Amino acid sequence: MSETGYRLIDFGDGRKLESFAGRVFDRPSPAAEGVQKHSPSRWKSADSVFQETSRRWQHRTAVPDAMTVELDGFCMPISPTPFGHVGLFPEQALNWRWLMDTAPVAVAPPASGLNLFGYTGASSIAMAIGGMKVAHVDAAKPNVATARLAAGCNGLTDHPIRYLVDDAVKFTARELRRGNRYQTIVMDPPAYGHGPSGKAWRLERDLWPLIDSCLSLLTPENFRFLITGHSPQVRTMDVVDYLQSQIPPRFDLSQSQFMGGLRSGRLSLRDAQNRKLDAGFFVQCTRQLSR
Ligand SMILES: C[S@@+](CC[C@H](N)C(=O)[O-])C[C@H]1O[C@@H](n2cnc3c(N)ncnc32)[C@H](O)[C@@H]1O
Numbered sequence: 001m002s003e004t005g006y007r008l009i010d011f012g013d014g015r016k017l018e019s020f021a022g023r024v025f026d027r028p029s030p031a032a033e034g035v036q037k038h039s040p041s042r043w044k045s046a047d048s049v050f051q052e053t054s055r056r057w058q059h060r061t062a063v064p065d066a067m068t069v070e071l072d073g074f075c076m077p078i079s080p081t082p083f084g085h086v087g088l089f090p091e092q093a094l095n096w097r098w099l100m101d102t103a104p105v106a107v108a109p110p111a112s113g114l115n116l117f118g119y120t121g122a123s124s125i126a127m128a129i130g131g132m133k134v135a136h137v138d139a140a141k142p143n144v145a146t147a148r149l150a151a152g153c154n155g156l157t158d159h160p161i162r163y164l165v166d167d168a169v170k171f172t173a174r175e176l177r178r179g180n181r182y183q184t185i186v187m188d189p190p191a192y193g194h195g196p197s198g199k200a201w202r203l204e205r206d207l208w209p210l211i212d213s214c215l216s217l218l219t220p221e222n223f224r225f226l227i228t229g230h231s232p233q234v235r236t237m238d239v240v241d242y243l244q245s246q247i248p249p250r251f252d253l254s255q256s257q258f259m260g261g262l263r264s265g266r267l268s269l270r271d272a273q274n275r276k277l278d279a280g281f282f283v284q285c286t287r288q289l290s291r
Helices: 040-045 091-100 121-130 141-153 168-178 201-218 235-249
Strands: 004-010 016-022 023-028 048-051 056-058 067-071 076-079 112-116 133-138 161-165 184-187 192-194 199-201 222-229 261-270 278-289
Touching: 023 091, 023 199, 040 222, 040 261, 048 199, 076 141, 091 121, 091 184, 091 222, 091 278, 112 121, 112 161, 121 133, 121 141, 121 184, 133 141, 133 168, 141 161, 184 201, 199 201, 201 222, 222 235, 235 261, 235 278
Parallel strands: 023 048, 112 133, 112 184, 133 161, 184 222
Antiparallel strands: 004 016, 016 023, 048 056, 067 076, 192 199, 222 278, 261 278
């Protein structure tokens, strides 16, 4: 039977070996430094290898025109990118499930979700499947085009998802001024980046004011806020501590059970030997007065 899903086969020596719908990719993984590959012989089966020195893919078999990976609840098109990505971050699976399962009950108008640094659009799709209308923001035009394509693969072409090529910080500030509010905000910021006009994004410097803006953009009674990160500059506890200091003064918690509250941990992938490959942190924050 042909494979349709995602699988981490092996990792070690700074690389990971993965199967996306049966096509095998060998690419760099800083989290796999200092660990030995478990099954070195399996790496010969790679169809595509991303060379770190030349920053190029070497394809040993022809890359199909269209490839799609079946996930838990939706599917994603994949394609090797010039940065060694493939258009999917499978370590986010637990967050997609959370976004699909705990979405506020769709009412008219439906609840609004905001996906900042949205890239592949997988989290936008998860929110859309949960019944939300979505604003998907990314600074890179090609990434936004890819996200639109991914929604189309899931029959969501006509779903209210707004695709915005914009700076996450500027967009959030503009939404605050407009008085718009969101029930769910998702952000997966990189360590370094820049907006469409070149404005620099630096995680350590810019995360905290962006979290502040997002807390002001969230609907006070019911909200979900998801923050993920992949670089050592910001640790899980830094984000948890910051939220714990900022949420009580902004929201009247006496009226609510702060249901779910804060849940945090590490994102990871498991290989065929059940070894864990670290993939950053997540912090899920939920407030729900009624449902
Ligand atoms: C770590 S990726 C996000 C991956 C995403 N969670 C997913 O699953 O596809 C970071 C994204 O942030 C975007 N980006 C970088 N700086 C930005 C900025 N200032 N404003 C908006 N997007 C930015 C990049 O174009 C990139 O697509």
